[in-house]
Amino acid sequence: xxxxxxxxxxxxxxxxxxxxxxxxxxxxxxxxxxxxxxxxxxxxxxxxxxxxxxxxxxxxxxxxxxxxxxxxxxxxxxxxxxxxxxxxxxxxxxxxxxxxxxxxxxxxxxxxxxxxxxxxxxxxxxxxxxxxxxxxxxxxxxxxxxxxxxxxxxxxxxxxxxxxxxxxxxxxxxxxxxxxxxxxxxxxxxxxxxxxxxxxxxxxxxxxxxxxxxxxxxxxxxxxxxxxxxxxxxxxxxxxxxxx
Numbered sequence: 471x472x473x474x475x476x477x478x479x480x481x482x483x484x485x486x487x488x489x490x491x492x493x494x495x496x497x498x499x500x501x502x503x504x505x506x507x508x509x510x511x512x513x514x515x516x517x518x519x520x521x522x523x524x525x526x527x528x529x530x531x532x533x534x535x536x537x538x539x540x541x542x543x544x545x546x547x548x549x550x551x552x553x554x555x556x557x558x559x560x561x562x563x564x565x566x567x568x569x570x571x572x573x574x575x576x577x578x579x580x581x582x583x584x585x586x587x588x589x590x591x592x593x594x595x596x597x598x599x600x601x602x603x604x605x606x607x608x609x610x611x612x613x614x615x616x617x618x619x620x621x622x623x624x625x626x627x628x629x630x631x632x633x634x635x636x637x638x639x640x641x642x643x644x645x646x647x648x649x650x651x652x653x654x655x656x657x658x659x660x661x662x663x664x665x666x667x668x669x670x671x672x673x674x675x676x677x678x679x680x681x682x683x684x685x686x687x688x689x690x691x692x693x694x695x696x697x698x699x700x701x702x703x704x705x706x707x708x709x710x711x712x713x714x
Contacts, residue, residue, distance in 0.1 A: 476607070476611055477611055477614075477615060477681050478600070478607065478609045478612075479495060480495065480612055481615070481663055482496045482685070483498075484622070484626055484629065485625070485705045487626075487629045487630065488630065488700075488703075488709075489630050489631070489632075489633060489667070489671070489700050489704055490631070490632040490633040490703060490704070490707070490709075491626075491629065491632070491635070492608070492609075492612075492631075492632060492636035492639070492707065493632075493636060493703055493707060493708075493709040495508075495605070495608050496601070496605060496636075497709045499604050499605070500533075500597070500601060500603055501645055503600050503601060503604075504530065504533060504534055504537070504597060505675075506522065506532070507534070507546065507553065507596070507597060508537070508539050508542035508543070508546070509542070510644060512545065518549060520596055521546060521549070521550060521596045522549050522550050522552070522553035524546060524594045524595060524596040524599060525550050525554075525591060525594060525595065525596065526597055527594060527595035527597070527598055530595055530597040530598070531543075534546075538617070549613050554591075557587060558584070558587075561584040561587055562584065564583040564584075565582055565583060565584055566580070568583075572668075577619070582616070589637050591632050592594075606641075609639065609640065609643040609647075610647065612640070612643075612644070612645040613643060613644065613648060616656070617648070617652065626660075627659055627660075627663060628691070629663075630667045630670075631660070631663050631664040631666075631667040631668070632664065633703055633704050633706070633707040634704065634705060635707035635709070637660075637664055640660070641657070644656050644657075655666060657680045668704060671697065671700050671701050671704050672701075674692070674693050674694040674697035674700065674701075675697045675701050677691075677692055677694040677697070678691075678694040678695070678697040678698065681694065689714060
């Protein structure tokens with residue numbers, strides 16, 4: 471297989487894909503972006519402006535705080551709050567002016583100026599935005615390799631399928647990137663693989679549960695020790711760190 475710089479991350483992810491190669495790509499990408507946010511991004515004015523405007527979702531705030539770099543979080547948060555303060559000062563004045571125009575607010579009125587701003591802010595996350603753009607490029611590369619590299623296609627079909635969320639994304643992207651005949655062939659190859667591997671994980675979970683029955687205490691664990699982690703990944707696209 472001829473390697474190009476942009477194909478390396480996807481190829482490497484599917485070399486050791488586990489339950490879903492896209493989950494592996496997503497986790498590595500998320501770590502890289504958050505490390506960048508807490509470090510070199512401070513040196514790039516346009517990046518800081520985007521972060522100030524967009525902020526972060528709860529999950530990414532949680533991850534950044536848990537990483538232990540409290541000074542990094544404080545610097546990023548102060549800059550984002552400074553931007554937000556300028557917006558709220560203007561919006562709060564609007565809110566007061568609106569109440570002065572009516573005897574009382576209407577219960578079924580559209581979002582207030584601040585309400586609309588806050589709704590948009592809550593749905594905005596710089597890390598999610600960056601990750602989605604990169605994941606889109608990974609899906610594009612995946613289908614390029616699927617179409618042009620039989621070795622890569624065999625690698626995928628010899629794997630364990632995908633989590634359900636990334637399977638849906640792969641199907642959506644496949645409709646855009648494959649012609650009708652090739653998309654049919656893609657589904658005919660991928661969906662039986664997916665069903666087979668969902669059954670495999672479900673069977674591992676079943677044996678994991680049975681092992682808590684005293685009658686099976688002395689039986690081997692087989693492949694079920696990490697069945698809970700793998701089941702969560704298949705069902706919720708969450709790649710957890712495995713316990714020793």
